[in-house]
Amino acid sequence: MAFLTADDIALLNEPQLAHVATIEADGTPHVTPVWVDTDGEHVIFNTAKGRVKHRNLERNPVVAISVSDRANDYRTLWIKGTVEMTTEGADEHIDRMAKKYLDKDTYPFRKPGEERVIVKVTPTQRLSQG
């Protein structure tokens, strides 16, 4: 059954910033902004191996994600989900995200030796209240 609505997918297809919360080793929350993408079923973002988010998700593959329209605080998506990660296609994916967010053909912030990771989130719950 589809979880994401047409409105959710429209929001995710725009260059809006998502804020992704994960759980640290000590049980405290971590939240940072990420570029976001969707295949119509999953919420997808891209990180790099060894970053805090990646390490947290290797240990505990659950996330909460909040996306707001920059121009309208009330046009939002808040979900929780479980995560699968892959390096396959992750370099091409971050380049596509650079196109979407920066209108650049290649991701300009790549670091030497950095290994990119696609994080595919299967939504499990809609957060209805802050």
Next chain:
Amino acid sequence: MAFLTADDIALLNEPQLAHVATIEADGTPHVTPVWVDTDGEHVIFNTAKGRVKHRNLERNPVVAISVSDRANDYRTLWIKGTVEMTTEGADEHIDRMAKKYLDKDTYPFRKPGEERVIVKVTPTQRLSQG
């Protein structure tokens, strides 16, 4: 010692949206957007009794907060902190926040019987990496 820099305080004084992550009873993360404020030392937001964020913070008074400039994704503040909550002055505070964010003298989304809460976050850590 001051934790928040002049740049942090400037960002928090603008009507930018903060995304606040808390920990649910089952240990999973929760994140939703909130209006945000500062007294120059603390990050301050306003919620209502019984909401998910309030219940989570009563159980576990730790937060992670990510604030981004709507017009510049790279102008951001990411912190963790510990929380103190009070109902004292919380009604007046949400009205001041409505002035800041909506240019309205009174918070227009008040619900019957709702008890507002000021959440005062003492920053403990700057998140340097996603």
